Amino acid sequence: MGQTSTYSTTVRWKGEHWGHLAMGNGPEMDFSAPPDAHGHAGVFTPEDAFVAAANTCIMMMFIWAAERFKLHLLAYECRTEGTKLIELDRTEIFTRLQFRPSIRVAADGENLEVVEGRVRRAMQSAQKYSLVANSVKSEIVIEPEIVIEE
Amino acid sequence: MSEYLETTVDKFVFRVAADRLYGAEGVWVQAQDGNVRVGMTDYLQQRSGDVAFAHVKPVGTKLAAGDELAEIETVKANVSLFSPIGGTVVEVNTELDRGPEIINESPYEKGWLAVIEAADWESDRAKLLDPQAYLSAMRSQAEQELIG
Numbered sequence: 001m002g003q004t005s006t007y008s009t010t011v012r013w014k015g016e017h018w019g020h021l022a023m024g025n026g027p028e029m030d031f032s033a034p035p036d037a038h039g040h041a042g043v044f045t046p047e048d049a050f051v052a053a054a055n056t057c058i059m060m061m062f063i064w065a066a067e068r069f070k071l072h073l074l075a076y077e078c079r080t081e082g083t084k085l086i087e088l089d090r091t092e093i094f095t096r097l098q099f100r101p102s103i104r105v106a107a108d109g110e111n112l113e114v115v116e117g118r119v120r121r122a123m124q125s126a127q128k129y130s131l132v133a134n135s136v137k138s139e140i141v142i143e144p145e146i147v148i149e150e
Numbered sequence: 151m152s153e154y155l156e157t158t159v160d161k162f163v164f165r166v167a168a169d170r171l172y173g174a175e176g177v178w179v180q181a182q183d184g185n186v187r188v189g190m191t192d193y194l195q196q197r198s199g200d201v202a203f204a205h206v207k208p209v210g211t212k213l214a215a216g217d218e219l220a221e222i223e224t225v226k227a228n229v230s231l232f233s234p235i236g237g238t239v240v241e242v243n244t245e246l247d248r249g250p251e252i253i254n255e256s257p258y259e260k261g262w263l264a265v266i267e268a269a270d271w272e273s274d275r276a277k278l279l280d281p282q283a284y285l286s287a288m289r290s291q292a293e294q295e296l297i298g
Binding site: 002003064065068069070114117118121122124125128129 | 160199200202203223224225226248249251295296297298
C-alpha cells in the first residue's frame with residue numbers, strides 16, 4: 001500500500017571525533033567511528049548501527065512471523081556480519097549482510113519435518129517483510145541453524 | 151494450463167485466469183464436472199501476504215452465497231473468504247494442511263481451496279464477474295489502496 005510513516009534520529013557534534021545520538025524512540029548515546037576509521041573503541045558506530053539495524057529488524061520480524069506460524073520458540077540468537085568493500089575511488093559500501101541465526105523450537109508433539117518447514121517459512125517471511133532488509137542495497141544471506149526439540 | 155490476463159499497478163503485477171469467473175471480493179469460481187472449484191485470486195493472495203494456515207470449511211458444510219468458506223492466516227493478517235455461491239462443500243484441498251504456501255505460489259492451480267456442489271449454479275453464476283470485469287474492478291481497488 002502507499003501508506004507512509006516517518007522515523008527520526010538527531011546527531012550533534014561534540015568535538016574531535018565524537019558525536020551524540022538521540023533516537024526517535026528515546027535512547028541517547030555518544031558515538032564515534034570505529035578505530036580503523038579514526039574513531040574510538042568501545043562506543044556505538046555507524047557501521048555497528050547499520051548491521052544492528054538489519055539484525056534487530058530481521059529478529060523482530062522473525063519473532064512476529066513465529067507467532068503467526070504458531071511456533072513454540074525456545075531461543076533465537078543471530079550473529080550478523082556486514083562486509084565492507086573499499087572501492088578503487090575510496091568510496092565504501094556494505095556489499096553483503098550475512099545472518100547466521102540459531103533457532104530452537106519445541107515440536108510439541110507435531111511432526112518434526114512439518115515444524116522445521118514452518119520455521120524456514122517464518123524465516124523467509126522475516127526477510128521478505130523486514131523494513132530494513134528491504135531498504136538496503138547489500139546482498140542479504142540468511143543461513144539458519146534450526147533445532148527442533150521433541 | 152490456464153491463460154491469464156495481466157495488469158500492473160505500481161510495481162505489482164496481478165494475474166487473472168481467463169478460464170473462470172470471479173466474486174468481487176477476490177474468490178475465483180471454476181465450473182467442472184457438475185461442481186465448482188473455488189480459490190483465492192492472485193491479487194487477494196498478494197494483498198494478504200505469506201499464508202501460514204488455511205482453514206477451509208470441512209466436507210459436508212452447507213453454505214449460502216456470502217457465508218464464510220475459509221479463514222486464511224497470513225504473516226500479516228487473518229482473512230475471511232466468503233463463498234460467492236451456495237452449495238455443499240464436497241472436497242477440500244488436503245495439500246493445504248502440509249503446505250499452505252501453495253496458495254501464494256499457485257493461486258489458480260495447486261492452491262485451490264475447495265470444491266462445492268452448487269445448489270443453484272445458474273442463478274449464482276449470473277452474479278459473478280467475467281475475467282475482464284474482475285480485472286477492471288481489482289485494478290480500481292488496487293489503485294484506490296495506493297492512494298490511501
